[in-house]
Amino acid sequence: MTTPLRGIISEQSEIREGSGNSSRKVREGVQVRHLGKSHIVPEQPSSSSPVPIEQSRWANLPPELLLDIIQRVEASETTWPSRRHVVACASVCRSWRMITKEIVRTPDQCGWITFPISLMQPGPRETPIQCFIKRERATSTFRLYLGLSPALSGNLSKLLLTAKRIRRAMSTYFIVSLLPDDFSRASNNFIGKLRSNFLGTKFSIYDSQPPHDPKLRTSRSKRRIHLKQVSPSKTPTNYKVAAVSYELNVLRTRGPRRMRCTMHSIPVAAVEEGGTAPTPTEFKDCIDDHDSSTSSCKGKKPIWESSPEPLESTAPLVLKNKAPRWHEQLQCWCLNFKGRVTVASVKNFQLVAAAETSENVSAAEQEKVILQFGKIGKDIFTMDYRYPLSAFQAFAICLSSFDTKPACE
Incomplete structure (x- = not known):
C-alpha cells in the first residue's frame, strides 16, 4: 500500500x-x-x-x-x-x-513539526525537539535547523527559521522569518523579532501573531517603527510575548551568565499539574483596523509594538538558567548537557521553571530543562526545547545569547 x-x-x-x-x-x-x-x-x-x-x-x-x-x-x-x-x-x-x-497533531501531542504553525506551538512534554543553529558571520544571519547536528543530519536537516541581526545606534534587532532570504517585516513570512536595549542586557520578544488566550491579549504601545512596504490602509501589529534579562556583572567575576525569561504569553499554570499552554491552530491576519483615521494617508505606515496589559489572575511563566557546578579537575563551570554540547562557552545555558512557593509546581517539574543551548563547533550551536515553549520562542531566547554583552561578562 x-x-x-x-x-x-x-x-x-x-x-x-x-x-x-x-x-x-x-x-x-x-x-x-x-x-x-x-x-x-x-x-x-x-x-x-x-x-x-x-x-x-x-x-x-x-x-x-x-x-x-x-x-x-x-x-x-x-x-x-x-x-x-x-x-x-x-x-x-x-x-x-x-x-x-x-x-x-501538534508537536505537544506527537513530537513532530509539520506545518509552519507548528513552529508557534508548544513542544512535546517529555522528549525535547532537537535542533541546531548555524551562524553566518559575514551576513549576520542565524539559521535554525531540525536535526541533531550538521555532521549527523547532513542534507536531511530541515530549515525551520532564519534570523538576521540588524545593529542600530541604540539597540540591536533580530528579524525572524520563515524564509532564508526574506526579512521584510511587511512580508507574510515575517514571524517576529527580538529587540535589545543599549547595553544588551534586556531583550523583548515580539510575535507577529496575537496571543492565543484572550486573557493575555496585549494593547498597543506608542512606540512605532516605520516601514517602506506596509499596506496603505492597514497597520500590522507586533505583540510582546516575552522578556529576557541578563544580570549585570558589576564585580567582573568569572562564571556563566545569569539570565531570566518572563514569558508573558504563557501562564505559570502551564507547568502545573494538568496545566496546558496556549496553542495556536492557524496564522491570523494581524492587521490593526482601529486606526481608521490614518487609512487614507499615503507614504510609510508604522508597525505598532505592543506591551502586555497587567494580568489580573494569571501569572506569567518565569524561566531561569540552571546553576552550574564548579569542576575542580577541569577548573571550569559544568552543566550536564547529555552530550549535546561539547565546547565551553559563556553562551551555553539551560533554562528551568522558576516557580514561587505559592504556585502549584512540583519539584520534579522545576528540575526539568525546558530549553538548553550550547556550542558544538565554530558557529554551530545546538538548541533543544520542550513544552511549554515553541520553536520560535526558544529560537528568540537563544538569539539573545549572540548579542554582545560587555556588562555581563
Missing part, C-alpha cells in the same frame, strides 16, 4: 507545481514550489479562473477513502524530508487540506 500512496502524492506534487507556475503571478506568497518548505497553499478568493488542480481526479475521492489515505501517509512519514508528503496532501485542494489539518 505504501508504494501506491507515494505514487499518488508524487503525482499531486507534480500537478501542484505545474499549476503553481501558471498562477504564481496571481497568488503571491505561495511557497509550495519549494519541496522542502512546509507551507500550505493559502485559501484565496475565486476571483480568477479555476485552478486546474481542483479538477483533478483525486479532488473527488470519497471522504472515507481520502481519510484512510492521509492517515496512512501521516503515520508512515514521520521525519523530514519524507514528511513533506504530508504537506503535499494538504496542498492538493480544500477538501484534502481540511482532512489533513484534522489528522496532523
Whole structure:
C-alpha cells in the first residue's frame, strides 16, 4: 500500500507545481514550489479562473477513502524530508487540506513539526525537539535547523527559521522569518523579532501573531517603527510575548551568565499539574483596523509594538538558567548537557521553571530543562526545547545569547 500512496502524492506534487507556475503571478506568497518548505497553499478568493488542480481526479475521492489515505501517509512519514508528503496532501485542494489539518497533531501531542504553525506551538512534554543553529558571520544571519547536528543530519536537516541581526545606534534587532532570504517585516513570512536595549542586557520578544488566550491579549504601545512596504490602509501589529534579562556583572567575576525569561504569553499554570499552554491552530491576519483615521494617508505606515496589559489572575511563566557546578579537575563551570554540547562557552545555558512557593509546581517539574543551548563547533550551536515553549520562542531566547554583552561578562 505504501508504494501506491507515494505514487499518488508524487503525482499531486507534480500537478501542484505545474499549476503553481501558471498562477504564481496571481497568488503571491505561495511557497509550495519549494519541496522542502512546509507551507500550505493559502485559501484565496475565486476571483480568477479555476485552478486546474481542483479538477483533478483525486479532488473527488470519497471522504472515507481520502481519510484512510492521509492517515496512512501521516503515520508512515514521520521525519523530514519524507514528511513533506504530508504537506503535499494538504496542498492538493480544500477538501484534502481540511482532512489533513484534522489528522496532523501538534508537536505537544506527537513530537513532530509539520506545518509552519507548528513552529508557534508548544513542544512535546517529555522528549525535547532537537535542533541546531548555524551562524553566518559575514551576513549576520542565524539559521535554525531540525536535526541533531550538521555532521549527523547532513542534507536531511530541515530549515525551520532564519534570523538576521540588524545593529542600530541604540539597540540591536533580530528579524525572524520563515524564509532564508526574506526579512521584510511587511512580508507574510515575517514571524517576529527580538529587540535589545543599549547595553544588551534586556531583550523583548515580539510575535507577529496575537496571543492565543484572550486573557493575555496585549494593547498597543506608542512606540512605532516605520516601514517602506506596509499596506496603505492597514497597520500590522507586533505583540510582546516575552522578556529576557541578563544580570549585570558589576564585580567582573568569572562564571556563566545569569539570565531570566518572563514569558508573558504563557501562564505559570502551564507547568502545573494538568496545566496546558496556549496553542495556536492557524496564522491570523494581524492587521490593526482601529486606526481608521490614518487609512487614507499615503507614504510609510508604522508597525505598532505592543506591551502586555497587567494580568489580573494569571501569572506569567518565569524561566531561569540552571546553576552550574564548579569542576575542580577541569577548573571550569559544568552543566550536564547529555552530550549535546561539547565546547565551553559563556553562551551555553539551560533554562528551568522558576516557580514561587505559592504556585502549584512540583519539584520534579522545576528540575526539568525546558530549553538548553550550547556550542558544538565554530558557529554551530545546538538548541533543544520542550513544552511549554515553541520553536520560535526558544529560537528568540537563544538569539539573545549572540548579542554582545560587555556588562555581563
